[in-house]
Amino acid sequence: MPSSVASSQPSPIPDERGRSQSISDPLAPQLVAYLRESMNGVVEEDPPYVFVVFGASGDLAKKKIYPTLWWLFRDSLLPNNVNFVGYARSALSMEQLKASFEKNCKVRDSEKDTWDRFLRKCAYVQGKYDDSEGFKCLQKLIDGMQSAANNIAVNRLYYLALPPSIFGDVTTQLKENCMDNGDSWTRIIIEKPFGHDLQSSRTLSNHLAKLFKEDQLYRIDHYLGKEMVQNLMVLRFGNRIFNPSWNRDNIGSVLITFKEDFGTEGRAGYFDQSGIIRDVMQNHLMQILTLVAMEKPASLNAEDIRDEKVKVLKAIEEIKLDDVVVGQYIGDMESKDESRRFGYKDDKEVPSDSKTPTYAMAVLHIKNERWEGVPFILRCGKALNEKKAEVRVQYKSVNGDIYPSGDLKRTELVMRVQPNEAVYLKMMTKKPGMGFGVEETELDLSYSSRYKDTRLPDAYERLFLEVFMGSQINFVRTDELDHAWRIFTPLLEKLEKVSPTKYKFGSRGPPEADDLMRKNGFVFTGTYKWNPPKL
Ligand SMILES: NC(=O)C1=CN([C@@H]2O[C@H](COP(=O)(O)OP(=O)(O)OC[C@H]3O[C@@H](n4cnc5c(N)ncnc54)[C@H](OP(=O)(O)O)[C@@H]3O)[C@@H](O)[C@H]2O)C=CC1
Numbered sequence: 120m121p122s123s124v125a126s127s128q129p130s131p132i133p134d135e136r137g138r139s140q141s142i143s144d145p146l147a148p149q150l151v152a153y154l155r156e157s158m159n160g161v162v163e164e165d166p167p168y169v170f171v172v173f174g175a176s177g178d179l180a181k182k183k184i185y186p187t188l189w190w191l192f193r194d195s196l197l198p199n200n201v202n203f204v205g206y207a208r209s210a211l212s213m214e215q216l217k218a219s220f221e222k223n224c225k226v227r228d229s230e231k232d233t234w235d236r237f238l239r240k241c242a243y244v245q246g247k248y249d250d251s252e253g254f255k256c257l258q259k260l261i262d263g264m265q266s267a268a269n270n271i272a273v274n275r276l277y278y279l280a281l282p283p284s285i286f287g288d289v290t291t292q293l294k295e296n297c298m299d300n301g302d303s304w305t306r307i308i309i310e311k312p313f314g315h316d317l318q319s320s321r322t323l324s325n326h327l328a329k330l331f332k333e334d335q336l337y338r339i340d341h342y343l344g345k346e347m348v349q350n351l352m353v354l355r356f357g358n359r360i361f362n363p364s365w366n367r368d369n370i371g372s373v374l375i376t377f378k379e380d381f382g383t384e385g386r387a388g389y390f391d392q393s394g395i396i397r398d399v400m401q402n403h404l405m406q407i408l409t410l411v412a413m414e415k416p417a418s419l420n421a422e423d424i425r426d427e428k429v430k431v432l433k434a435i436e437e438i439k440l441d442d443v444v445v446g447q448y449i450g451d452m453e454s455k456d457e458s459r460r461f462g463y464k465d466d467k468e469v470p471s472d473s474k475t476p477t478y479a480m481a482v483l484h485i486k487n488e489r490w491e492g493v494p495f496i497l498r499c500g501k502a503l504n505e506k507k508a509e510v511r512v513q514y515k516s517v518n519g520d521i522y523p524s525g526d527l528k529r530t531e532l533v534m535r536v537q538p539n540e541a542v543y544l545k546m547m548t549k550k551p552g553m554g555f556g557v558e559e560t561e562l563d564l565s566y567s568s569r570y571k572d573t574r575l576p577d578a579y580e581r582l583f584l585e586v587f588m589g590s591q592i593n594f595v596r597t598d599e600l601d602h603a604w605r606i607f608t609p610l611l612e613k614l615e616k617v618s619p620t621k622y623k624f625g626s627r628g629p630p631e632a633d634d635l636m637r638k639n640g641f642v643f644t645g646t647y648k649w650n651p652p653k654l
């Protein structure tokens with residue numbers, strides 16, 4: 120395989136029509152032409168930025184990273200003088216790279232000119248991850264951008280869309296070859312998984328800490344970029360009505376749910392090494408938990424918020440096996456849908472004796488003054504009956520009930536993260552009419568009707584912008600990560616010997632999970648009826 124741009128396989132960069140051109144010397148005339156082209160519309164004082172995607176040939180890059188960059192560029196949300204560089208080992212022309220992500224960018228006919236402008240700002244460097252040659256070439260390319268920008272130093276965003284096994288090599292090479300010289304900044308964006316357990320996470324964190332300052336590291340948990348997750352703090356701290364009752368005196372349990380109605384198809388190789396707890400619970404659901412449970416931060420400053428999140432994590436005990444139900448899906452042979460007849464272990468990438476959970480429920484206990492005794496039930500699973508993510512805060516029963524026994528149901532505040540973003544409060548009202556009876560109803564804030572004309576940005580769009588702006592609020596700090604692994608690692612070790620309960624594709628998961636919720640005081644009556652308004 121060709122190793123770097125300096126090798127016999129030169130680096131392709133686009134010509135003025137977006138077609139690939141090959142150069143062996145990054146300061147060749149083609150490079151100058153490319154840079155001149157990418158400067159189109161840029162004024163002299165605009166500081167230059169470069170967004171480098173490591174792993175540009177991969178799945179994440181084509182499905183998420185390039186489309187996100189395109190949408191931000193299209194909507195004029197990025198700095199004027201920005202360039203995008205893909206970096207990977209594969210010998211790709213710009214044309215081939217473009218072909219890999221174009222479909223996911225969903226470019227409309229009316230956006231053709233902007234799309235061409237975007238492509239002219241894209242370049243590709245072919246290079247190895249563990250060898251300096253490709254990184255030196257990247258540095259020369261960035262030097263060229265600096266020259267083209269009247270010598271204003273280039274701000275650098277390096278996105279590692281790579282398997283974690285390569286993080287170490289790439290960050291070492293970046294530190295040695297591709298850092299700013301102090302006149303601009305360098306930010307490193309890392310995708311989960313951040314380690315496999317407490318030990319490996321600490322090894323990675325120590326490695327990164329030797330190379331970079333904490334404020335240069337942006338660990339992405341894309342759930343933090345979702346509209347409704349962002350809304351959690353506003354709901355809690357922006358409404359006097361909620362916070363006074365947000366405690367053990369009033370709340371019976373908190374249920375945080377992630378459900379997908381499809382299996383691990385296409386990703387079973389990766390998934391079998393991690394399982395649903397590492398894939399979703401230890402990161403996405405824990406991040407939501409900390410936002411639901413933390414105290415009000417001193418300010419909206421990233422460190423104040425993350426300090427409060429860490430305080431909650433410190434108060435959470437290691438999870439006990441008795442507080443957990445794990446499941447693994449099997450095919451539903453009666454289903455008319457062929458894909459649902461396919462169980463987890465039917466995938467040829469999954470060993471026949473795999474104990475990897477595709478479903479998990481865990482009950483977490485926060486030992487602090489606000490939450491002691493309130494179970495936080497986290498549940499996540501693949502191949503279930505529906506796709507949804509939500510936070511359900513169930514209040515305790517009313518004290519001194521004066522209504523006929525069983526008529527009053529528990530109040531629930533539900534924050535629907537996705538799909539169909541909504542916040543609704545399930546509550547009791549007088550049954551309208553002549554009678555005196557009560558019935559369950561809701562205060563309903565459905566975004567699709569209340570915010571009809573508002574486009575909710577994709578989580579990655581928001582998070583990328585925050586990296587450009589240097590905001591760490593929605594990124595994971597080392598100590599948050601460390602505590603999340605401390606809480607889960609002993610459990611994960613014990614689970615290696617536990618056979619998960621089988622559940623059918625398309626079901627609600629193992630029935631034992633409902634038993635565990637009941638044991639922890641969650642009350643489901645099945646009596647609530649929602650009559651959605653006709654839009
Ligand atoms: N603005 C909006 O969009 C609104 C939408 N709605 C919709 O109305 C519907 C009903 O509302 P919802 O709040 O879910 O009320 P429900 O009381 O019907 O459901 C409450 C919870 O109980 C779970 N559950 C279902 N069966 C059992 C069981 N046997 N044992 C224990 N738990 C069980 C549900 O699904 P599971 O455990 O499978 O997750 C859900 O988490 C929902 O689809 C909701 O999205 C309601 C109000 C406003």
Ligand SMILES: O=C1O[C@H](COP(=O)(O)O)[C@@H](O)[C@H](O)[C@H]1O
Nearest residue numbers: 341342379398399403508537578
């Ligand atoms: O991180 C992950 O998240 C996705 C779900 O993300 P969403 O934004 O589509 O809800 C999940 O499918 C995947 O297994 C996991 O790695």
